[in-house]
Amino acid sequence: MKLLFVHQKFGEFGGAESNIRLTANELRSRGYTLGLLHAESSARNELEWQEIFSERFCLPAADSSKFARSVLQQFQPQLIYMHNLPDLAVLETLLDSGVPIVRMVHDHALYCMRGYKYNYFTRRACSRAFSPFCVFPCLASVARNPGKGFPLKWVSYTEKKKEIALNQRCDHLIVYSDYLKKELIHNGFAADRIEVCVPLRMWNDETLISSFSPRNLILFAGQLIRGKGGDVLLQALAKVRTHFECAILGDGSHRPHCERLAARLGLSDRVTFHGYVLPGELGQFYRDASIFVMGSLWPEPFGMAGPEAMRYGLPVVAFDAGGIREWLTDGENGYLIAWKNVDLFAARLDQLLGDKQLARRLGRCAFEGVQSYDSCRQIDRLESIFKKLLRPTKDRSFKSQHSQNHLPAYE
Numbered sequence: 001m002k003l004l005f006v007h008q009k010f011g012e013f014g015g016a017e018s019n020i021r022l023t024a025n026e027l028r029s030r031g032y033t034l035g036l037l038h039a040e041s042s043a044r045n046e047l048e049w050q051e052i053f054s055e056r057f058c059l060p061a062a063d064s065s066k067f068a069r070s071v072l073q074q075f076q077p078q079l080i081y082m083h084n085l086p087d088l089a090v091l092e093t094l095l096d097s098g099v100p101i102v103r104m105v106h107d108h109a110l111y112c113m114r115g116y117k118y119n120y121f122t123r124r125a126c127s128r129a130f131s132p133f134c135v136f137p138c139l140a141s142v143a144r145n146p147g148k149g150f151p152l153k154w155v156s157y158t159e160k161k162k163e164i165a166l167n168q169r170c171d172h173l174i175v176y177s178d179y180l181k182k183e184l185i186h187n188g189f190a191a192d193r194i195e196v197c198v199p200l201r202m203w204n205d206e207t208l209i210s211s212f213s214p215r216n217l218i219l220f221a222g223q224l225i226r227g228k229g230g231d232v233l234l235q236a237l238a239k240v241r242t243h244f245e246c247a248i249l250g251d252g253s254h255r256p257h258c259e260r261l262a263a264r265l266g267l268s269d270r271v272t273f274h275g276y277v278l279p280g281e282l283g284q285f286y287r288d289a290s291i292f293v294m295g296s297l298w299p300e301p302f303g304m305a306g307p308e309a310m311r312y313g314l315p316v317v318a319f320d321a322g323g324i325r326e327w328l329t330d331g332e333n334g335y336l337i338a339w340k341n342v343d344l345f346a347a348r349l350d351q352l353l354g355d356k357q358l359a360r361r362l363g364r365c366a367f368e369g370v371q372s373y374d375s376c377r378q379i380d381r382l383e384s385i386f387k388k389l390l391r392p393t394k395d396r397s398f399k400s401q402h403s404q405n406h407l408p409a410y411e
Helices: 015-029 046-052 064-075 088-096 157-167 178-186 230-237 255-264 283-288 305-310 322-326 342-354 356-373 375-389
Strands: 002-010 033-041 055-058 079-082 101-104 142-144 152-154 172-175 194-196 217-221 245-249 271-275 289-294 316-319 334-337
Touching: 002 015, 002 064, 015 033, 015 046, 015 375, 033 046, 033 064, 055 064, 064 088, 079 088, 088 157, 101 375, 172 178, 172 375, 178 194, 178 322, 217 230, 217 283, 217 305, 230 255, 230 342, 255 271, 283 289, 289 305, 289 342, 289 356, 305 316, 305 356, 316 342, 334 342, 342 356, 356 375
Parallel strands: 002 033, 002 079, 033 055, 079 101, 101 172, 172 194, 217 245, 217 289, 245 271, 289 316, 316 334
Antiparallel strands: 142 152
């Protein structure tokens, strides 16, 4: 099968990119021919991505819709696997092509004008569907501009409404969690078109299980953005009485603030910010760790970092935010802490650091529990969706509707 992935970024960046790499690798091993239409480069782990995607196409700043039509004409996909791409002109072109589209929804950006589904000031999760309430009193039309220039930008309510309507035309949607499925239904998406699928590469090699070393290493891995609660995590660490080290893996806009906070809290000698770490270099950190932590305050669509750590037999301590409770059971495979309860978070860390037998027992349950996310079984389900949506050649209208322009593959 010829399958065209569509995503904003080329290369590693966050959880969405990890999902794409893992899924595409498995599909390629099953004989799929893969192409990638993208808008920008992350400049991370690109060599592996080049090996996975035999043909790659980078959207230009202008005439993106025309370029997308030409890519479809050249690559001739049987199915499109859409991920995150905010260019509505390209999305509309793909939808009008007659090629079946499966949309993977990674986060809240599809139906939330802020993108992170919580109040900026209180950080409490929003339970409303997209509506005029988002404009007033939420004031989500005004958002931070992470790029250069003016620090604020305008977010169009009309454009977001159009984005939702366009995505509702996709043939099928894939999500990580029942929580995210309910959010989509709440925003008008058809329940019978949404499938929960969580591919995660598993193993049975006991040598990869954490050693629970005397270092008492607490591990965090993920983007350092405000919603991930790095500052609240540091506040909890400052209350831990047992000796520990903490390795924070990842980068993002909130890192400078967290580094300054760690210094103010007297944690500089115990907390190390390692920045972005290549996927192949992560294993040693997990094998040395005793606990994996998540400080997320935003409603996590799933929280893939937790199950990834559980593959190494690590217990997880995290706040009860969004879809986390679907894989983290309090007292069984870690501890699920009431939202923003810093004191209890610190107490659970002390408990696990001081009782390695307990930590190992919870870690073993964690390891056994995530086996259900094995990528082979999950991608079997994904393949079955793809095959149901395939249309006979005579039903594919794109070739007769658009020009015969050909483009060189992007390198």
